[in-house]
Amino acid sequence: MAGFPTVRLRRLRMKAPLRRMVRETALGPDDFIYPLFVMPGKGQAEEIPSMPGQFRFTVDRLPAEVEEVARLGIPAVILFGIPEAKDEVASGAYAPDGIVQQAVRAIKRAVPEMVVVADVCLCEYMSHGHCGVVRGGVVDNDATLDLLARTAVSLAEAGADMVAPSDMMDGRVAAIRRALDAQGFPLVPILSYAAKYASAFYGPFRDAACSAPAFGDRRSHQMDPANRREAMREIALDLEEGADAVMVKPALAYLDVLREARRRFDVPLAAYNVSGEYAMVKAAAARGWLDERAIVLEILTAIKRAGADWILTYHAKDACRWLVEGGC
Ligand code: PBG
Numbered sequence: 001m002a003g004f005p006t007v008r009l010r011r012l013r014m015k016a017p018l019r020r021m022v023r024e025t026a027l028g029p030d031d032f033i034y035p036l037f038v039m040p041g042k043g044q045a046e047e048i049p050s051m052p053g054q055f056r057f058t059v060d061r062l063p064a065e066v067e068e069v070a071r072l073g074i075p076a077v078i079l080f081g082i083p084e085a086k087d088e089v090a091s092g093a094y095a096p097d098g099i100v101q102q103a104v105r106a107i108k109r110a111v112p113e114m115v116v117v118a119d120v121c122l123c124e125y126m127s128h129g130h131c132g133v134v135r136g137g138v139v140d141n142d143a144t145l146d147l148l149a150r151t152a153v154s155l156a157e158a159g160a161d162m163v164a165p166s167d168m169m170d171g172r173v174a175a176i177r178r179a180l181d182a183q184g185f186p187l188v189p190i191l192s193y194a195a196k197y198a199s200a201f202y203g204p205f206r207d208a209a210c211s212a213p214a215f216g217d218r219r220s221h222q223m224d225p226a227n228r229r230e231a232m233r234e235i236a237l238d239l240e241e242g243a244d245a246v247m248v249k250p251a252l253a254y255l256d257v258l259r260e261a262r263r264r265f266d267v268p269l270a271a272y273n274v275s276g277e278y279a280m281v282k283a284a285a286a287r288g289w290l291d292e293r294a295i296v297l298e299i300l301t302a303i304k305r306a307g308a309d310w311i312l313t314y315h316a317k318d319a320c321r322w323l324v325e326g327g328c
């Protein structure tokens with residue numbers, strides 16, 4: 001006879017080792033991709049005010065940071081750049097000695113085994129802060145594709161192991177794949193920010209990367225938070241265009257999207273636990289309103305349980321330390 005009192009789910013919850021045996025989701029360092037910001041200059045690490053514990057590093061300070069990331073067992077970092085100068089064609093994004101290109105070379109020299117993912121977007125390099133070429137007040141999709149493809153090739157030339165377009169232009173995965181193949185990089189994979197929403201959770205990142213749009217917003221290309229079915233179309237199209245892995249972003253308010261994507265697509269699936277999600281936890285923890293360690297491990301476990309293979313998170317280093325200490 002199924003049911004109480006024959007069935008008591010508490011039986012398997014009575015002891016910590018038993019709970020470990022029935023645990024369905026295990027977090028580990030291999031799940032994480034750690035975001036890093038790189039800026040011009042020498043010998044500096046500047047804390048980002050709205051992201052306590054996260055820094056903008058000059059290129060010479062990156063190797064030590066990445067060595068620590070590697071020591072913690074994290075296999076990959078993703079790079080974002082703050083260029084020396086910005087213009088209307090995002091020259092800094094595809095300059096051979098651009099800030100991220102320099103960072104990639106420095107990291108690969110110091111820690112060759114680290115998987116270096118390079119974010120591909122133009123907003124950090126555009127004077128107006130938009131993700132593409134602006135014509136008549138709107139982002140011109142097709143005029144932007146060529147610049148994105150050039151950026152991806154330039155990052156591959158610098159030694160990036162993976163490129164991750166986050167711009168949300170239509171057709172960019174195909175354009176990038178074509179360019180990489182034509183320029184001798186058929187084995188550089190594309191992690192597409194396929195379902196990227198127009199989210200207020202990116203606020204602290206835009207401070208960190210100085211990439212807030214000077215006018216308007218990103219709603220003509222990033223997705224409406226109200227839509228889930230459309231996210232499945234975005235993912236399916238990016239896979240058709242040749243994406244090797246796809247991302248849902250942000251993570252926490254979009255776990256249903258992540259779950260649905262997991263159910264439908266048998267490809268590596270990433271979730272970006274974004275800057276605003278990080279800032280909320282840090283702010284509450286600083287006031288003693290939340291137990292940071294418990295909250296972070298719960299959040300990351302939930303993102304993995306929902307279906308993420310890879311979690312891009314600013315908590316990655318702390319999480320690895322806490323996982324080694326154990327007891328949760
Ligand atoms: C675009 C980009 C953004 C983020 C990652 N890549 C910002 C945006 O779309 O405005 C946000 C990441 C975060 O909030 O942590 N280059």
